[in-house]
Amino acid sequence: MTNFDPPFSAPHLRLVESAAPSDAALCVAHLQGDPKAFGELVARHQEALYKLLRRYARNDEEALELAQRALVKAFEAASRALPKLVRKGQAETFSFRAWLFRIAINLKKNQVRDARRWAMAPLEAIDSHHTTEDAGVAFEQAEREKLMRTAVMSLSPRQRDVFALRIDGGLSFAEVGEALGINEANAKTHFHYAVARLRKEVQALNQGDLR
Amino acid sequence: MSCETVQALLLEMPAELPDDTQAHLRGCADCAALAKEMSLIRGLTAMPKPSAAVRGRLSGMEQAVRLTLDEKERRASTWRRGASLAVAAGLGALVTGLALSNTRPRSVTVSAAGESGFEAPFSADDGVGPSSDEELFDEVLWPTSDEGDL
Numbered sequence: 001m002t003n004f005d006p007p008f009s010a011p012h013l014r015l016v017e018s019a020a021p022s023d024a025a026l027c028v029a030h031l032q033g034d035p036k037a038f039g040e041l042v043a044r045h046q047e048a049l050y051k052l053l054r055r056y057a058r059n060d061e062e063a064l065e066l067a068q069r070a071l072v073k074a075f076e077a078a079s080r081a082l083p084k085l086v087r088k089g090q091a092e093t094f095s096f097r098a099w100l101f102r103i104a105i106n107l108k109k110n111q112v113r114d115a116r117r118w119a120m121a122p123l124e125a126i127d128s129h130h131t132t133e134d135a136g137v138a139f140e141q142a143e144r145e146k147l148m149r150t151a152v153m154s155l156s157p158r159q160r161d162v163f164a165l166r167i168d169g170g171l172s173f174a175e176v177g178e179a180l181g182i183n184e185a186n187a188k189t190h191f192h193y194a195v196a197r198l199r200k201e202v203q204a205l206n207q208g209d210l211r
Numbered sequence: 212m213s214c215e216t217v218q219a220l221l222l223e224m225p226a227e228l229p230d231d232t233q234a235h236l237r238g239c240a241d242c243a244a245l246a247k248e249m250s251l252i253r254g255l256t257a258m259p260k261p262s263a264a265v266r267g268r269l270s271g272m273e274q275a276v277r278l279t280l281d282e283k284e285r286r287a288s289t290w291r292r293g294a295s296l297a298v299a300a301g302l303g304a305l306v307t308g309l310a311l312s313n314t315r316p317r318s319v320t321v322s323a324a325g326e327s328g329f330e331a332p333f334s335a336d337d338g339v340g341p342s343s344d345e346e347l348f349d350e351v352l353w354p355t356s357d358e359g360d361l
Contacts, residue, residue, distance in 0.1 A: 043273065046269050046273075047269060050269060054258050054261075055258055060262070064268050064269070067272065072279045145255050148256045149256060151256075152256050170226055188223070195224065195252070198252050199248065202248065
């Protein structure tokens, strides 16, 4: 595991390269006027944010637009909330990614409520970039992926959000809970139900291949 | 490491498996089968990597977000300036109104003026001014009866 934090300080084991600053440290630096901190934060999270939103969006354009709006809102909200957390000494426990994804999920929900713009399974518009020379194999793989993504989108909204945040967003269960306003155990339970359902789908898919 | 522990971890679909779990998988067929199944689910459900066009847009995301934030800040500061000007204008009007109301003639009683630190041009005892309302009244020269009509 690369992100191992030693539980004690050991000066004689000091690393030659300094560790990358945490998201919270970058947020604070941004608020203090460091121009590089902002770019670093965007660069760290934009791809995961895009992938998370792409699962729900009809096309790339919608996903990119929402990603940009989520980032703008996250920075605005962080500039209000972070100084309070810093004063309370809680800035280091602040997860910018969970914060950002929570905003993204809320934006997505608002889109559904306001305009009904989001399709349940916008899978046709997703391009799979297979480089396999065998067109038949590539087509079959694309079909399987399409079926499985449909299965993800047919999960209950909560299970789907938990699954997407975990797999696309790469969040820990604690962060998933933070992003969705539920506790960690609850997030794990939803994830396990989602995985159980998807395992059945995969097994059915494999049985279909055998027939 | 027990199979139960390994399988519980596999079902959580972590992005990376610790070394000791990988070592366990090399020697346990059941856990290896579950790991393969979970890997298949992850592979089939994961979103594809962004295309080159999307990557190009993502690389300009920082600039776009920065511009939007700057524009919002500019609008907010214009609004704040307008609001402070309005407040200043309101306060100015209030002060002007109060000042104008102070210039109106009004009666000042000696006692009230004394309490407020205001020095009256005469006092009741110095014999310069009228000593009472009655004297003040007497000072008004009323026409006598033999002055008759004007």
